[in-house]
Amino acid sequence: MATVIPAKRAREGSRHARKNRRVERAKQLIRNYGRGEWPPNQDASSCTLYLGEYRQLLQELNGGDMLNGRFGHGLRYDYTADNRGKDRKRRKQFVVRIPTAFHLFLPKTIEETIVQWIIAIREGRAQCGTGACPQNCVHNRTQEVAKYLMPYYNGAPIRISALAESDKKHPSLSYMLEDREIEDNGLDSDDSDSDDSDSNDLGNNNLDNNNLDGNNSDNNNPGSDDSGGGGLRFPGLVLEVGWSQTSFALRRKCEWYIRNSNGEVRTVIGIDLHDLYQCYPKSKTQPNGPGELADIQATNEDICKMAKAVKEKKATGKIFIWRAEIDSCTNRAKAVLRENSPHVFLDEDLKPVGEIAFLLCLEDFISVRVLKKIGATHNPQVAIGSKLLHACFKSAVVCQVREGRENEMKKNKEKSDGGGLTG
Numbered sequence: 208m209a210t211v212i213p214a215k216r217a218r219e220g221s222r223h224a225r226k227n228r229r230v231e232r233a234k235q236l237i238r239n240y241g242r243g244e245w246p247p248n249q250d251a252s253s254c255t256l257y258l259g260e261y262r263q264l265l266q267e268l269n270g271g272d273m274l275n276g277r278f279g280h281g282l283r284y285d286y287t288a289d290n291r292g293k294d295r296k297r298r299k300q301f302v303v304r305i306p307t308a309f310h311l312f313l314p315k316t317i318e319e320t321i322v323q324w325i326i327a328i329r330e331g332r333a334q335c336g337t338g339a340c341p342q343n344c345v346h347n348r349t350q351e352v353a354k355y356l357m358p359y360y361n362g363a364p365i366r367i368s369a370l371a372e373s374d375k376k377h378p379s380l381s382y383m384l385e386d387r388e389i390e391d392n393g394l395d396s397d398d399s400d401s402d403d404s405d406s407n408d409l410g411n412n413n414l415d416n417n418n419l420d421g422n423n424s425d426n427n428n429p430g431s432d433d434s435g436g437g438g439l440r441f442p443g444l445v446l447e448v449g450w451s452q453t454s455f456a457l458r459r460k461c462e463w464y465i466r467n468s469n470g471e472v473r474t475v476i477g478i479d480l481h482d483l484y485q486c487y488p489k490s491k492t493q494p495n496g497p498g499e500l501a502d503i504q505a506t507n508e509d510i511c512k513m514a515k516a517v518k519e520k521k522a523t524g525k526i527f528i529w530r531a532e533i534d535s536c537t538n539r540a541k542a543v544l545r546e547n548s549p550h551v552f553l554d555e556d557l558k559p560v561g562e563i564a565f566l567l568c569l570e571d572f573i574s575v576r577v578l579k580k581i582g583a584t585h586n587p588q589v590a591i592g593s594k595l596l597h598a599c600f601k602s603a604v605v606c607q608v609r610e611g612r613e614n615e616m617k618k619n620k621e622k623s624d625g626g627g628l629t630g
């Protein structure tokens with residue numbers, strides 16, 4: 208019954224198998240994600256996956272539907288075909304993002320503050336940013352922009368081309384102006400700062416008149432003509448949280464959004480917790496008995512350990528804000544750090560610093576190109592409080608320590624059970 212495989216075919220077969228091992232590894236990461244088997248203390252798990260292999264993965268998984276469906280529910284992943292660091296060495300291209308408590312809590316809290324502010328603008332209860340309105344802002348266009356500004360919490364991946372295998376990243380939080388005509392419904396404002404009333408589209412242009420080959424992110428230049436995103440849609444503002452990833456990696460990621468959207472992503476907020484992560488206890492204190500009290504004691508002990516390390520290392524929590532700056536000669540966007548950035552919002556005593564962690568204006572959420580088309584707003588401001596982020600960070604630490612300890616205990620039990628069987 209045994210079939211004899213000719214030597215050449217067998218060799219090809221093994222070569223094929225070797226080539227596919229990376230695809231299988233990527234699938235394994237996704238499966239592990241779906242089962243909640245996440246690497247401990249990490250905010251990502253990644254593997255090498257070259258472009259051809261990524262195409263194969265997408266084909267085998269039947270495209271994005273499967274990736275976000277059966278395989279990995281709520282999966283967020285990044286793909287960067289030519290992922291090189293400072294040393295020009297290729298980094299792992301396929302990155303599955305692990306939702307740590309920090310990635311869930313901080314964007315959620317910030318989003319809650321921003322949504323209240325957006326509602327206030329819509330309802331004419333927000334303070335005017337320019338002082339043009341005597342009290343609260345009642346400027347039509349400002350209210351209209353607020354009406355069509357939509358949050359995407361863990362929602363919308365950002366791609367640099369329309370191809371399935373496009374480089375992509377999946378931010379924690381982003382805001383996009385809906386593709387509507389802002390000044391319809393007879394709500395055109397009567398002031399004189401609108402200079403371009405004949406063109407109200409918000410950047411959703413035809414796909415076909417643009418180069419979308421997307422093989423090389425450096426050659427891919429969305430928005431280099433007047434098309435905005437080369438037919439792609441980009442959010443105006445993106446927020447990222449860095450925990451186990453280095454400050455350098457977080458910076459690269461934040462700059463990526465601005466560069467690859469050619470400034471359609473106007474503002475990127477990077478919450479850099481990496482110094483604090485380095486003080487976080489990687490192996491947790493085990494409770495000295497059953498019950499909730501022992502559990503709370505063990506958690507407190509780990510939090511004290513962390514606080515001590517934070518003080519020793521003078522670690523802080525920082526917020527970086529980048530904005531897009533368009534070079535007038537090349538017409539290309541680069542990421543520039545905003546003034547007073549980075550800002551320390553959590554000090555080495557793990558206490559909030561000052562009242563305000565960061566400030567945003569309405570126009571920070573909209574690309575310069577789109578803003579030119581719809582005209583200036585009265586640009587109201589929102590402040591995200593340091594105390595709020597501090598409280599949020601504290602609950603995230605408790606949650607993360609508890610979850611980490613549960614997983615460690617589970618793993619230890621599996622190990623000792625396994626040891627019992629073999630011994």
Ligand SMILES: [Zn+2]
Pocket residue numbers: 335336337338339340343344345346349585
């Ligand atoms: Zn106003």
